[in-house]
Amino acid sequence: MAAPLLSVTDLAVEFSTDEGKLRAVDGISYSLNPGETLGIVGESGSGKSVSSLAILGLVPYPPGRVTSGAARFDGVDLLKLRPREMSRIRGRRISMIFQDPMTALNPFLTVERQLTEVTQRHLGLSRQRAQRYAIEMLERVGIPSAGRRIFDYPHQFSGGMRQRVMIAMALSCKPQILFADEPTTALDVTIQAQILELLGELQRAEGTAIVLITHDLGVVAGVCQRVNVMYAGRFVEEANVDDLFARPRHPYTVGLLHSIPRLDRAGEALTPIPGQPPNLAALPSGCAFRDRCLRASEMCGQAVPPLTADGKSTRDGVKGGQRFACFHPHPVPEPAGAPTP
Secondary structure, three states, X not given: OOOOOEEEEEEEEEEEEOOEEEEEEEEEEEEEOOOOEEEEEOOOOOOHHHHHHHHOOOOOOOOEEEEEEEEEEOOEEHHHOOHHHHHHHEOOOEEEEXXXXXXXXXOOOOHHHHHHHHHHHHHOOOHHXXXXXXXXHHHHOOOOOHHHHOOOOHHHOOHHHHHHHHHHHHHOOOOOEEEEEOOOOOOOHHHHHHHXXXXXXXXXXXXXXXXXXXXXXXXXXXXXXXXXXXXXXXXXXXXXXXXXXXXXXXXXXXXXXXXXXXXXXXXXXXXXXXXXXXOOOOOOOOOOOHHHOOOOOHHHHOOOOOOEEOOOEOOOOOEOOOEEOOOOOOOOOOOOOOOOO
């Protein structure tokens, strides 16, 4: 098996606040293989975006700082690079589509200026060649009249078109890894589908590995191979996407799946997860999800459950590759047609 393209180990990020130290990311680990799409899902405030910003050296200091961990890419720990060394990789070999293109794009500069700056800096293109290449990229991401629109400012584009500009910018240098932070948020479903299809086409053409950060499990089901579920700064479940949807084990994952409409459960009432996510500056003892969990016991308040590999064969013959951080996980459902003991 090929070595992972990116290997993140025990990453932790904290922020100094008026309430004290806030642990936004609390010891997460994952790997990313060449050409695959890994989903990181969870509610707002769970630490999804901060984890990617930390890997790219974009956590503002102060108030934030990486307190532990490693992020190895091509034999180099990204977390130990100096800012100048990181700037040679960021935007060139690793890129990011930020959550809000209106704030990520500079409102005072034309799209042409922002696109050509990337390729002039990282690829050494002349201004003229960079401009032609920028027009090619805008055409590639589906922006009509690219030769004219390239001289417009971000506010002259619709939300979907601004997102396409961000994708063109992120992929201009053909990065090996792309972090896509909520790339379809606030877009209507038609534009969402177009953006996801565009990312898939570009990924197949260039072999780019993608980390998709989202709260939308429907998007995850359509484009990801693996998924990590995040809650209160930790991963609470990891699985192949098919296994996660067919047999979720952690109560939080089950709650997420029951709170969204599904075609295979037409007519069933949606069940929201009770309560609110915890204050990261004052987490409860033990499992951070226990106050919202219907399966919680006294044990859940005494220790933080570790991620546990379920290595036993399931009744339908599928090897369990999931890991879940729960003392009382949901059982693996019986396969259809299984005899009753």
